[in-house]
Amino acid sequence: MRDPATASARPVARPAPLRQAVYDALAELIANGTLRPGQHLVESDLADYLGVSRQPIREALQRLHGDGWVELRPAHGAFVHTPTEEEIGQLLGVRSVLEAYSAYGAAQRATAADVARLRELQAAGEAALAADDPRGLVDANAALHSCIVQISGNKVLADLISLVERRVRWYFTPIARPRGREAWIEHASLIAAIADGDAERAQQLMRGHTEQTIETYRKDAVTAAQAPVG
Amino acid sequence: MRDPATASARPVARPAPLRQAVYDALAELIANGTLRPGQHLVESDLADYLGVSRQPIREALQRLHGDGWVELRPAHGAFVHTPTEEEIGQLLGVRSVLEAYSAYGAAQRATAADVARLRELQAAGEAALAADDPRGLVDANAALHSCIVQISGNKVLADLISLVERRVRWYFTPIARPRGREAWIEHASLIAAIADGDAERAQQLMRGHTEQTIETYRKDAVTAAQAPVG
DNA sequence: CGGCGGTACATTGCATACAATAGGCGTGTC
DNA sequence: GACACGCCTATTGTATGCAATGTACCGCCG
Numbered sequence: 360m361r362d363p364a365t366a367s368a369r370p371v372a373r374p375a376p377l378r379q380a381v382y383d384a385l386a387e388l389i390a391n392g393t394l395r396p397g398q399h400l401v402e403s404d405l406a407d408y409l410g411v412s413r414q415p416i417r418e419a420l421q422r423l424h425g426d427g428w429v430e431l432r433p434a435h436g437a438f439v440h441t442p443t444e445e446e447i448g449q450l451l452g453v454r455s456v457l458e459a460y461s462a463y464g465a466a467q468r469a470t471a472a473d474v475a476r477l478r479e480l481q482a483a484g485e486a487a488l489a490a491d492d493p494r495g496l497v498d499a500n501a502a503l504h505s506c507i508v509q510i511s512g513n514k515v516l517a518d519l520i521s522l523v524e525r526r527v528r529w530y531f532t533p534i535a536r537p538r539g540r541e542a543w544i545e546h547a548s549l550i551a552a553i554a555d556g557d558a559e560r561a562q563q564l565m566r567g568h569t570e571q572t573i574e575t576y577r578k579d580a581v582t583a584a585q586a587p588v589g
Numbered sequence: 590m591r592d593p594a595t596a597s598a599r600p601v602a603r604p605a606p607l608r609q610a611v612y613d614a615l616a617e618l619i620a621n622g623t624l625r626p627g628q629h630l631v632e633s634d635l636a637d638y639l640g641v642s643r644q645p646i647r648e649a650l651q652r653l654h655g656d657g658w659v660e661l662r663p664a665h666g667a668f669v670h671t672p673t674e675e676e677i678g679q680l681l682g683v684r685s686v687l688e689a690y691s692a693y694g695a696a697q698r699a700t701a702a703d704v705a706r707l708r709e710l711q712a713a714g715e716a717a718l719a720a721d722d723p724r725g726l727v728d729a730n731a732a733l734h735s736c737i738v739q740i741s742g743n744k745v746l747a748d749l750i751s752l753v754e755r756r757v758r759w760y761f762t763p764i765a766r767p768r769g770r771e772a773w774i775e776h777a778s779l780i781a782a783i784a785d786g787d788a789e790r791a792q793q794l795m796r797g798h799t800e801q802t803i804e805t806y807r808k809d810a811v812t813a814a815q816a817p818v819g
Numbered sequence: 820c821g822g823c824g825g826t827a828c829a830t831t832g833c834a835t836a837c838a839a840t841a842g843g844c845g846t847g848t849c
Numbered sequence: 850g851a852c853a854c855g856c857c858t859a860t861t862g863t864a865t866g867c868a869a870t871g872t873a874c875c876g877c878c879g
Contacts, residue, residue, distance in 0.1 A: 376862080377863075403829095403830075403831095411864090412865075417832090421608075425652055425655035427748075433606045446744065446745060449745040452694075452743065456689075457687075460686045513683070514679060515682075515683050516679060519749060523745070607832075608833095631859090631860070631861095633860075642834045642835070644833055645833070663861085664839090664841065666861060822879080825874105826873105826874090827874085828871105830872095832867105833867085835865085836865080837863085838861105839861085840860085841861095842858090842860100843857085848854095849853095
């Protein structure tokens with residue numbers, strides 16, 4: 360990797376923008392449930408816990424607010440955002456539209472190399488499926504979708520999707536297992552459409568794919584409500 | 590008393606969150622061109638200029654970064670974001686998709702009262718058109734689109750659209766005059782589709798409408814490039 | 820015993836001070 | 850004369866301190 364564009368990404372360790380580390384740490388704490396929805400985040404406590412001053416904490420909280428992770432009530436402080444059922448549905452709907460658009464763009468621009476990469480990721484996903492590796496499935500799925508957005512070349516779209524996607528995964532992770540075989544069959548059709556450069560078909564397939572995910576979520580949500588996970 | 594919609598818990602004036610005021614001030618300065626794209630924003634200067642300390646400035650800059658207004662290079666500071674042609678195209682594309690989805694949702698949920706409100710806004714727009722009032726046209730157009738999103742009831746979508754919309758308007762304002770008669774004819778058809786509850790048609794019309802706007806922009810951009818405005 | 824007011828505490832918001840880093844400029848050497 | 854090294858300054862990153870605000874508890878009065 361001698362490419363100068365990526366070589367200087369982080370040679371050893373940048374002066375470590377502390378707020379970034381704090382942001383990641385807090386996002387992780389929220390995503391994995393250590394910080395529960397609705398919980399009041401006291402700056403001093405977090406600062407003490409993470410071993411930094413309140414300043415980076417504040418800046419991280421601002422950004423977490425901008426990304427929809429926490430609510431910021433003036434003079435009250437930060438509270439972990441509590442997602443409602445309605446909001447989840449809206450998130451999924453928006454995600455579906457954005458992903459469909461990304462598939463549309465990807466089908467228009469994909470090169471042979473792009474398609475090859477997609478097929479690799481598809482293979483990785485099927486391998487994880489065969490190995491019954493839930494964690495690997497989630498990663499492979501994310502990688503595939505991320506790759507499609509990247510191929511579409513639309514950076515604005517990529518930003519928006521990643522924003523929505525992280526919140527979706529946050530809510531999904533504790534209650535839903537990743538979809539299995541059907542999802543990867545749909546992926547295969549989708550990749551074929553992209554390889555053909557058939558933008559309309561790719562868009563339709565992606566829409567169907569994400570809407571199917573919504574259905575799965577609905578069922579899983581009901582199941583989880585009946586038998587909450589520990 | 591817990592209902593946030595009717596709480597009206599701000600009778601006189603909130604303690605005025607300074608960072609918010611700073612955010613608005615800076616966004617305005619960027620939008621109206623006082624702060625030029627690429628310009629280096631020095632915290633001390635801004636603090637001095639706005640009469641506050643660096644702290645609220647920093648927090649506002651963070652948020653401006655999150656919303657795509659400024660670039661934040663670690664240890665270098667903030668620079669006003671320079672939009673590229675490519676990025677503008679991507680913004681418009683994403684906006685088109687999101688707006689189409691909002692029309693879809695609005696058509697599904699619109700009540701008679703909603704439709705009445707849309708017709709009022711349509712009338713206001715046509716009045717501005719007749720009066721040859723560009724400023725009024727822009728406002729009426731924004732109000733109409735905003736209303737449609739609101740009717741769709743999708744708050745996540747509303748947030749995303751407003752994010753994209755502000756940046757689009759920032760870039761558009763200096764070079765493009767609002768579209769005239771045709772835009773409002775399209776609006777009328779769109780409202781009719783929403784009133785009929787025909788989600789698919791509303792979506793198609795909105796897509797066509799925004800794509801038409803993209804075309805107009807392209808022509809205006811060329812014109813502006815040939816004869817730059819003063 | 821219940822409602823009300825006042826006070827004290829906890830927490831945020833803002834300001835200032837200090838430390839660290841990056842880039843520019845000048846000087847010294849080859 | 851050109852390059853490299855080192856200092857210097859400007860700017861950001863982080864920490865701490867202080868004031869304002871909202872909340873909750875406790876005592877007091879009806």
